[in-house]
Amino acid sequence: MYTKVDLDKKHIVVLGGGYCGLRVAKILSKKLEKYPDYQVILVDKKKIHLYASDLYEIATAYYPKVTQACLRELSGSITIPFDEVLKGSNSCFLRDNVTSINYSRKTVTFKNSGEIPFEYLVVTLGAVTNFYNLPGVKENSFPLKTIEDGMALECHFEQTFRERSEKNIHTPFHIVVGGGGFTGVEYACEIPGFIKKLSKKYKFDPVEVKVTVVQGGPEMVGLGLEVSVLTMKRFKDLGIDAVCSTRITGYADNQLEVSNKDGTNKRQIPAEILVWTAGIEPNPLLKDFPILHESGCLDVESNLEATHYPKVYAGGDNAAVFDVTHHSMLPKLGLLAVQQAPVIAHNIWADITGKEQKAYVPKFKGFIIALGGKFFIYHKEKQTSMGFFQWIKRRKFDFWYFRSLLPFMKALKKWWKTENIFVQND
Ligand SMILES: Cc1cc2nc3c(=O)[nH]c(=O)nc-3n(C[C@H](O)[C@H](O)[C@H](O)COP(=O)(O)OP(=O)(O)OC[C@H]3O[C@@H](n4cnc5c(N)ncnc54)[C@H](O)[C@@H]3O)c2cc1C
Known part of the structure; x- marks a missing residue:
């Protein structure tokens, strides 16, 4: 069962349990085990974490006979309940909808749980689909x-x-x-x-x-x-x-x-x-911060702390990160959101314990693009290759992802089940 919000503690509130936020909560709660004055609160409107990279497989999954059980199996194949990831950690999971953020009062308001004060805030609420107001x-x-x-x-x-x-x-x-x-x-x-x-x-x-x-x-x-x-x-x-x-x-x-x-x-x-x-656009809740980057995301320093809002950190699709190597803003990718999580967790811990902060340096390990069945392209800088071996690379990445959040056997079982569903129409 989840730990409850402890009103006597200082809260590190992580908004959104996606690629970045869930990992921040997981790492930070471990780092702060010996700091009982602090409580990490992970908040999400859903009770499951989504591995979006394989969503295209869900939308095209074939079952000879579609039953409620198949649909449950399908929806569970790329989602992980938060309680499975946070089991045994001392962080608290709050399933609730964030309705507003008030930086000057240092509070977040929720649909059902009212207002909760924060000492540190991690903004990882992701993006929403952008329909550009096009008629129809x-x-x-x-x-x-x-x-x-x-x-x-x-x-x-x-x-x-x-x-x-x-x-x-x-x-x-x-x-x-x-x-x-x-x-x-x-x-x-x-x-x-x-x-x-x-x-x-x-x-x-x-x-x-x-x-x-x-x-x-x-x-x-x-x-x-x-x-x-x-x-x-x-x-x-x-x-x-x-x-x-x-x-x-x-x-x-x-x-x-x-x-x-x-x-x-x-x-x-x-x-x-x-x-x-x-297209996507940043979560509309970011508008609660009066000063934003032109992209609608929070400007961040190299340690991923928001430029205009001390003790607020942003990651993933909510952070406007300038990539000095490529002289452009970083694209919105899960791969990068995952990399940012340990940096945010470290820097909040370092701020609390008076240790040295870390800078976030993006690592581009290459992109693997699925082009139907087992045909994949791998692309890194100027190197591009394609074929079946890239499919193996991507499946390896899927396993790594599940394993990074779940115990080995659970991750293996999930991965095996997931891959078996996905190959049905290859
Ligand atoms: C179909 C698809 C395929 C993709 N494939 C890839 C890929 O192959 N490789 C790659 O690198 N990237 C991929 N991406 C991009 C990647 O998913 C995002 O960049 C990544 O999810 C961003 O992580 P995040 O932590 O910022 O937000 P998210 O992972 O989007 O998490 C945001 C969380 O906030 C929660 N939330 C939102 N609003 C509220 C609220 N009001 N109250 C409470 N909780 C809230 C959501 O429920 C969600 O759990 C893909 C995206 C999509 C949509």
Whole structure:
């Protein structure tokens, strides 16, 4: 059972148990074991941590017969209950929705638990899907950001093709993925395998289904021309259409409105399903801090403490970190959020105990992009390779991730189960 919030202690409140926050809470509670005046409180509106990197697999997971048990298994495959990770630690988990942050009063307000004061605050509330206020998009599209989004997509595909089969409909069916970044590309490449399986189950010809990726930028993925060219080639092999430098301007009556970047060449692309992966924005709660970076994130120093808010630390998608090596802002990636956690935990501990602070130095270990089934690309700086071995690398990373949060046997069991679900449509 969870430890309760102890009002007599000084609180280090960690907002959000995602890639960064959960790890901060785990590491910090260990470091502060001998400091009984302090209590680490991890807060999340959900009771589970999400490993988002494999969400595209959830959205395209195939089961010959979909039952409640399958859906439970699916949703549990890339989520870990917070109590499993924090078991045995002296940190307190509070399942509640943060409604506001008041820096001058040093308090956080929750939907159910009222106001809790903090000595230190860690802001790791992540990002939300950005629909850019485009008419019809938010109301009619499927985002892919949360476990519920992934499950909703999977179920919608099942339901759509079951209905078409029952009504014997064989007209062309268009799926458009809005956004050709990491998430959009990985998801799109997994659709053909899913459709192939569904076509056998619901007796239709897979050529009835057309998948198109619409990318605003000039290249797919956003890791340079070489990765983009390889991705376009893979799209071709999988029968996926793709357009770059194309702006989505609205969505209505199963038609996506698009134009060139300069607003010319307005046209429509048929889309019975629109999957929206075209952007994120920082959690709206960050607006409770009056001074923010232009990106909407908290400016941070090299030790990840907020520039304008002493004793507030930010990480992951909430921190505006300048990368001195590449002379640009760091991208919003789970890999980097994970790296930032030990630095934040160390620096809060160091502040309390009078030890030396550490600077965060980003490490780019390369990107592994899934392009359908067991075909993966690995990209690091100027080096790009592709194929089956990259799939093994990615699966190894999945295991490392689970193992870093769970005991060995639990992590192994979870990983094995997860991989078995994912290979069903490869
Ligand atoms: C589909 C998808 C695939 C991705 N794939 C990769 C990948 O392969 N590699 C990679 O490096 N990155 C990937 N990313 C990016 C990565 O997931 C994010 O960069 C990372 O999750 C950011 O970590 P974080 O700790 O800042 O926030 P998150 O991990 O998003 O965690 C935020 C937490 O805050 C909680 N929260 C939010 N609002 C509230 C509130 N009001 N009250 C209480 N709790 C709240 C949420 O429930 C959540 O648990 C992917 C993202 C998506 C959506």
